[in-house]
Amino acid sequence: xxxxxQSPGTLSLSPGERATLSCRASQSVSSTYLAxxxxxxxxxxxxxxxxxxxxxxxxxxxxxGSGSGTDFTLTISRLEPEDFAxxxxxxxxxxxxxxxxxxxxEIK
Amino acid sequence: xxxxxxxxxxxxxxxxxxxxxxxxxxxxxxxxxxSWIRQPAGEGLEWIGRRSPSGSTDYNPSLKSRVSMSVxxxxxxxxxxxxxxxxxxxxxxxxxxxxxxxxDPWGPGTLVTVSS
Numbered sequence: 001x002x003x004x005x006q007s008p009g010t011l012s013l014s015p016g017e018r019a020t021l022s023c024r025a026s027q028s029v030s031s032t033y034l035a036x037x038x039x040x041x042x043x044x045x046x047x048x049x050x051x052x053x054x055x056x057x058x059x060x061x062x063x064x065g066s067g068s069g070t071d072f073t074l075t076i077s078r079l080e081p082e083d084f085a086x087x088x089x090x091x092x093x094x095x096x097x098x099x100x101x102x103x104x105x106e107i108k
Numbered sequence: 109x110x111x112x113x114x115x116x117x118x119x120x121x122x123x124x125x126x127x128x129x130x131x132x133x134x135x136x137x138x139x140x141x142x143s144w145i146r147q148p149a150g151e152g153l154e155w156i157g158r159r160s161p162s163g164s165t166d167y168n169p170s171l172k173s174r175v176s177m178s179v180x181x182x183x184x185x186x187x188x189x190x191x192x193x194x195x196x197x198x199x200x201x202x203x204x205x206x207x208x209x210x211x212d213p214w215g216p217g218t219l220v221t222v223s224s
Contacts, residue, residue: 001169035210044202044214045153056212088153092209095166097143099153 002026002093004100012108019076021103023089028069033092036065036074039102040085048087049074081107110134112203112215120197120222126190130203130215137179141206142186144177146199147217154199156188158206193222 003026013019023034031052037045047056049065052072062077076083084107089100116128130142144156157167159177167175174191186203198221204211 033209037211044217045211046214047210047212050208050210050212090153090210096168097155097158099155101152 001096002029002091002098004089004091004098006087006089006100006103008103009101010104010106012106013079014108015079015081017079019074019079019083019105021074021076021087021105023067023072023074023100025070025072025091029072029091029093031068031072034065034067034072035090037088037090038083038085039088045088076105079105110140110205110213112205112213114201114203114215114218116201116218116220118219118221120193120220121224122194122222123192126188126193126197126220126222128188128201128203128218128220130186130188132184132186136181137184137186138181142177142179143204143206143211144188145202145204145211145214146197147202148196148199156190156201159186195222198222 005024007022034052036049038048039045048059053065064075066073084105086102086104088102111133113131120126141160143158147153155168157175159165176189178187200217200219202214202217204214
């Protein structure tokens with residue numbers, strides 16, 4: 001099973017700042033099979049990025065994804081108040097899916 | 109546009125079977141892949157399993173011996189059964205559409221508590 005490790009666990013930033021979230025895999029993952037989700041309190045996760053770098057429908061362009069192999073990054077270029085939430089990466093491989101443990105993005 | 113809604117008992121006794129249903133609108137349950145994912149309070153997401161349109165299933169190895177998934181095309185529903193539950197199975201349970209290699213959309217989730 002591929003383990004995804006997200007860092008940092010918590011990221012404290014102010015609106016307007018840039019956020020960089022990391023997702024590291026225990027073995028190589030095809031970029032096609034890497035996704036990012038946003039989850040706000042009391043809500044289901046929402047797909048942000050699929051295929052490592054493709055924004056889902058309706059996702060603002062301040063969200064971007066990059067990476068390959070074992071290292072992937074979600075970047076939020078300029079934080080809006082509504083962006084403070086928990087973010088998860090997810091991978092698919094060998095008919096199984098795993099999630100990272102999440103990064104909590106909080107207002108500083 | 110797909111819309112999903114979970115339903116089922118909010119309280120299940122230890123060692124009994126947890127049964128949840130996901131009602132799908134905006135598309136046929138027979139056409140797509142479906143998954144269940146759960147999240148204990150304050151914790152991360154755990155994939156439970158998925159079912160293909162052909163009926164094949166893949167389950168999380170840690171839950172495989174206790175899980176089954178099925179569809180009811182007459183009601184356009186997708187179901188989860190988890191046997192022999194314990195307190196460790198207490199979580200919010202989400203159904204989701206498995207779209208190629210990711211989950212989208214998700215249902216709002218339903219809380220299931222395992223307690224006597």
